[in-house]
Each structure stands twice: as C-alpha cells, then as structure tokens.
Amino acid sequence: MIDASIRGVSALPTATRTRSRRLPTKQQLDTWRAFIETTEELRSALAARLQAESGLSPSDYAVLLALHDAADHCVRSSVLATTIGWQRSRLSHHLGRMERRGLIDRQECSTDSRGAEIVLTPTGHAAFRRATVPHLRAIRELFVDALSPDQLEAVQDVTAALRARSGVCSAAGRH
Amino acid sequence: MIDASIRGVSALPTATRTRSRRLPTKQQLDTWRAFIETTEELRSALAARLQAESGLSPSDYAVLLALHDAADHCVRSSVLATTIGWQRSRLSHHLGRMERRGLIDRQECSTDSRGAEIVLTPTGHAAFRRATVPHLRAIRELFVDALSPDQLEAVQDVTAALRARSGVCSAAGRH
DNA sequence: ATCAACTGATTGACGTGTCAGTCATATTCC
DNA sequence: GGAATATGACTGACACGTCAATCAGTTGAT
Numbered sequence: 001m002i003d004a005s006i007r008g009v010s011a012l013p014t015a016t017r018t019r020s021r022r023l024p025t026k027q028q029l030d031t032w033r034a035f036i037e038t039t040e041e042l043r044s045a046l047a048a049r050l051q052a053e054s055g056l057s058p059s060d061y062a063v064l065l066a067l068h069d070a071a072d073h074c075v076r077s078s079v080l081a082t083t084i085g086w087q088r089s090r091l092s093h094h095l096g097r098m099e100r101r102g103l104i105d106r107q108e109c110s111t112d113s114r115g116a117e118i119v120l121t122p123t124g125h126a127a128f129r130r131a132t133v134p135h136l137r138a139i140r141e142l143f144v145d146a147l148s149p150d151q152l153e154a155v156q157d158v159t160a161a162l163r164a165r166s167g168v169c170s171a172a173g174r175h
Numbered sequence: 176m177i178d179a180s181i182r183g184v185s186a187l188p189t190a191t192r193t194r195s196r197r198l199p200t201k202q203q204l205d206t207w208r209a210f211i212e213t214t215e216e217l218r219s220a221l222a223a224r225l226q227a228e229s230g231l232s233p234s235d236y237a238v239l240l241a242l243h244d245a246a247d248h249c250v251r252s253s254v255l256a257t258t259i260g261w262q263r264s265r266l267s268h269h270l271g272r273m274e275r276r277g278l279i280d281r282q283e284c285s286t287d288s289r290g291a292e293i294v295l296t297p298t299g300h301a302a303f304r305r306a307t308v309p310h311l312r313a314i315r316e317l318f319v320d321a322l323s324p325d326q327l328e329a330v331q332d333v334t335a336a337l338r339a340r341s342g343v344c345s346a347a348g349r350h
Numbered sequence: 351a352t353c354a355a356c357t358g359a360t361t362g363a364c365g366t367g368t369c370a371g372t373c374a375t376a377t378t379c380c
Numbered sequence: 381g382g383a384a385t386a387t388g389a390c391t392g393a394c395a396c397g398t399c400a401a402t403c404a405g406t407t408g409a410t
Contacts, residue, residue, distance in 0.1 A: 023308070024315045031331050032318050038334040039214040045341050059396080078358060090397055092360055097395075114358045114405045133198070140199045143207050146340030147333060154329040156206050158322060159213040165321030166220050234366080253388060265367055267390055272365070289375045289388045 054131030
C-alpha cells in the first residue's frame with residue numbers, strides 16, 4: 001500500500017542547480033510522499049468497505065455501474081471498455097471472472113457476429129443496488145466530510161493543475 | 176486515538192445521525208472522481224517513466240531504496256517489511272522475483288537462524304543509482320512543477336485532513 | 351470474387367498482491 | 381528439561397492487470 005519510493009533523499013547532489021536538472025527539495029518530497037500515501041490509503045479504505053458491504057471490488061463496481069447506466073442493461077464489450085477506460089484484455093479477463101460469479105452474461109451480437117454483448121444478470125443488478133448507497137456514503141464520509149468547502153475547491157484546483165501538466169494526452173479520462 | 180474508536184453511532188446526536196444518511200451531491204462526486212482519477216494517472220505516469228528509464232517498478236525501487244539506506248546495504252527481512260509498510264508475504268514473493276533478477280541476495284541471519292538477511296547486489300546497487308535521479312526529476316516535473324507554492328501548501332493541508340479522518344478507520348486494521 | 355488488411359474479442363504467459371496456511375526455530379512457563 | 385506457544389520467513393492458491401499473440405469475422409481494393 002505504502003509507496004516508499006520517495007524516501008531516502010539523504011545523498012542528493014545539491015550542487016547541480018541547473019534548471020532542468022533541479023531536484024525536489026526535502027519538503028517538496030515530503031508533500032509528495034504524503035500525497036501519494038494518503039491517496040493510496042483512501043483508495044484502499046474505500047475498496048475494503050465496498051468489499052465488506054457488497055462483496056464487490058471497485059472494478060466490479062465500475063463494470064456494473066456502466067452496465068446499469070446503459071439502455072437495457074446491455075452493452076457491447078468494446079463500448080464498455082472505452083466507457084470505463086480499460087484495455088480490452090483486462091475487461092475480457094474481468095468479465096470472465098464476473099460471469100463465473102453470475103454477475104453478468106455474455107451474448108452474441110446481432111449486428112456484428114464478432115462482437116459480444118454484455119448483459120447485467122438479476123444477480124448482478126441486485127449486487128449493484130445493494131452496493132451503491134453504502135459506497136456513496138463511504139465516499140462522503142471518507143472524502144467529502146473530511147474536507148471543508150474551501151479544501152474541496154482546492155482539490156479541484158490542484159487536480160486540474162496536475163492534469164494540465166501530466167495529462168499530455170489526457171483523453172476522455174481513464175478508470 | 177482510543178476515544179475515536181469508541182465514538183459509536185449510538186452515542187451521536189440526532190442531527191448527526193440524519194446527516195450520516197446523506198449522499199454526496201453531483202458536484203462533490205465530480206470532485207471525488209477527478210481526484211481519484213488524477214492521482215491514478217499521476218501514479219501510473221511515474222511508474223511508466225521509472226520503468227522506461229531504469230527497468231524498475233515502484234516496488235522494486237522501494238525495496239532497493241530501503242536496502243540502500245541501510246548500513247552495509249543489508250537488512251533483516253522483517254525490518255524491511257515494516258520499513259516499507261508491506262505484508263511479509265508480499266515482500267517474500269517480491270524478494271524472490273528480485274533475487275531471480277539478480278538485484279538482491281538472501282543470506283542466513285547470524286543471530287536468529289529463522290531469519291533472513293537481504294543484501295543489495297552490485298547489480299541492484301547499480302540499478303538503484305541509475306534510477307534515483309531520473310525518478311526524483313520525474314516527481315518534480317509531474318508534481319512539484321505542476322503546482323504553485325500555494326497549491327503545494329493546499330495539498331499538505333488536504334492530505335492532513337484526509338488522514339485525520341480515514342485514520343480513524345485504518346488505525347485499527349493496519350499492519 | 352478474392353485476397354490482404356483491419357477489427358472485436360479472447361487467450362496464454364507472466365508479474366504482481368492477498369490470504370490462509372506451513373515449517374522451523376525461539377521463547378515462555380511449569 | 382520439555383511441552384505449549386510465539387515468531388520469522390516461505391509457500392500455494394487464487395484474483396488481478398499487462399503484453400503479445402491468436403482467431404474469427406468484416407471491410408476494402410483490385
């Protein structure tokens with residue numbers, strides 16, 4: 001969980017002050033470390049709650065949500081992949097596991113016989129309904145309620161800035 | 176921390192209990208979503224750079240860093256596990272893979288014959304040295320330089336607030 | 351109509367992480 | 381000293397994700 005790949009700055013060559021070679025200061029690294037560890041903790045705390053309350057992983061939830069939002073609770077596999085921003089093979093593997101658990105069903109596509117249509121089973125629908133309110137509540141408790149309105153605004157500000165920088169090719173979002 | 180875990184739902188005033196059923200607003204969910212997606216993007220962008228520049232995963236780097244910081248580049252396996260905050264089995268598996276790649280070596284412990292001492296090999300040391308500066312530079316480029324001083328401060332503020340909240344839950348179930 | 355190129359989806363191999371043991375050695379208590 | 385217990389580390393089974401390959405079906409050029 002904890003990403004320790006940030007620590008141990010003790011032996012930094014502070015001599016090089018060239019612009020592009022500049023390295024983060026100790027304090028900046030501390031901020032980075034706190035940031036990356038906190039987000040990881042938050043993510044895993046939420047995953048643990050979701051699992052405990054509904055037996056679903058975040059990935060399961062993402063798939064069920066996309067299916068639930070779709071008309072007829074039925075989506076082409078490729079569409080599903082782009083909707084939740086996954087690679088096809090990942091989706092294929094995950095759908096196999098979810099199918100084995102009876103959460104979804106695969107059907108042949110009428111318009112393109114290569115295609116697969118993914119359908120929400122009654123079991124899958126029930127699992128999603130059971131999961132959704134507690135999950136949203138957990139998000140509120142662990143994230144929203146932990147922050148003041150100002151802090152929430154700061155989060156939006158910071159994420160936008162980070163995206164602008166690293167999201168060189170920030171397409172329609174992933175995950 | 177003790178009083179926090181004792182604070183139970185039954186002892187809460189009515190207003191708070193009503194509040195506990197409220198769900199996040201659409202805007203709050205958007206903020207959450209942006210937050211979680213951006214951190215994930217940042218994490219994976221950094222991992223990709225580390226991998227490309229040094230052939231190491233963030234996990235590899237964490238292990239090598241802890242070993243590098245240790246006296247004689249040699250640490251007891253259990254100490255290593257707590258240092259980087261991993262479960263023992265995870266570390267054991269990962270060390271097996273790193274040993275196969277020649278990055279580390281396992282030796283018998285002199286003081287406790289159940290124990291194992293993990294040693295940095297020359298190969299591992301070289302890989303770590305090759306990885307460090309580019310990795311820190313990537314952190315600066317993708318995180319530090321993307322944010323203003325005010326924003327960096329806001330990050331610290333927000334992470335502290337999140338930790339204070341979720342720490343209530345994770346304190347019980349950690350390690 | 352045919353063949354090459356493309357596309358939708360799955361598969362296999364492999365690295366990774368978790369959980370529940372297992373085994374050998376240390377420690378504790380009588 | 382010797383049984384009960386605790387500890388350090390490893391293992392096996394399994395879920396998960398990525399990459400490269402595969403396969404069947406579709407499209408496009410000639």
